[in-house]
Amino acid sequence: MRKQYRAEGLDEGELAGHPMAQFERWFRQAAAEGAVFEPNAMVVSTANAEGRPSSRTVLMKAYDEQGFVFYTNYDSRKALDLAENPYVSLLFPWHPIARQVIVTGTARRTGRDETAAYFRTRPHGSQLGAWASAQSSVISSRAELDTAYEELSTRYPEGEQVPVPPNWGGYRVAPQSVEFWQGRRNRLHDRLRYVAEADGSWRVERLSP
Numbered sequence: 001m002r003k004q005y006r007a008e009g010l011d012e013g014e015l016a017g018h019p020m021a022q023f024e025r026w027f028r029q030a031a032a033e034g035a036v037f038e039p040n041a042m043v044v045s046t047a048n049a050e051g052r053p054s055s056r057t058v059l060m061k062a063y064d065e066q067g068f069v070f071y072t073n074y075d076s077r078k079a080l081d082l083a084e085n086p087y088v089s090l091l092f093p094w095h096p097i098a099r100q101v102i103v104t105g106t107a108r109r110t111g112r113d114e115t116a117a118y119f120r121t122r123p124h125g126s127q128l129g130a131w132a133s134a135q136s137s138v139i140s141s142r143a144e145l146d147t148a149y150e151e152l153s154t155r156y157p158e159g160e161q162v163p164v165p166p167n168w169g170g171y172r173v174a175p176q177s178v179e180f181w182q183g184r185r186n187r188l189h190d191r192l193r194y195v196a197e198a199d200g201s202w203r204v205e206r207l208s209p
């Protein structure tokens with residue numbers, strides 16, 4: 001299990017001015033030639049009002065200057081946490097290229113138009129799945145889920161437009177800090193962290209590995 005990371009270093013001088021521009025560079029490299037399987041998979045950690053954390057993987061579906069977008073059920077455990085406490089941590093575990101990106105920030109729901117535009121790009125089966133699943137609730141059996149799906153596919157056959165479930169939609173995580181971690185030899189890894197300043201600019205600091 002013990003691997004020596006031989007990767008190139010990460011230098012302050014080569015960083016982009018904005019963390020999302022730096023993210024874009026790394027994301028493209030992670031996606032290039034299948035370097036990382038599902039590079040848009042990220043671990044989202046939330047905490048409830050009592051400070052109890054929980055984590056799960058979701059797929060990042062968009063990113064831009066404003067932050068990172070994922071879609072989920074607004075009644076799920078993560079959504080209940082976010083309703084009480086909007087602070088989140090995101091982690092992109094790009095192990096095959098000895099990199100990780102760690103974000104802290106706040107999550108806000110995307111607008112309904114943005115959610116609807118994305119929902120319409122999903123395959124028909126995934127659209128029905130979003131309706132069929134009361135995500136994070138306890139169910140009695142697999143059959144209950146399959147029956148709900150079957151009923152929905154009779155109501156909305158392939159080709160028929162499926163409405164956006166009212167309790168389903170996106171979150172945009174606006175970053176407050178973004179750390180770029182590059183594995184190096186002898187555990188002397190590079191860690192460069194962008195931190196948001198009050199005036200909207202970004203400070204970069206180096207962390208000890």
Ligand SMILES: Cc1cc2nc3c(=O)[nH]c(=O)nc-3n(C[C@H](O)[C@H](O)[C@H](O)COP(=O)(O)O)c2cc1C
Nearest residue numbers: 041056057058059071072073076077078079135136
């Ligand atoms: C690779 C992968 C991608 C996933 N993508 C999503 C996603 O985009 N949205 C989502 O709600 N759940 C996604 N899930 C399922 C979540 O990990 C999780 O089970 C679900 O969102 C319920 O989480 P919660 O009960 O903590 O709210 C994904 C799971 C895996 C393993």
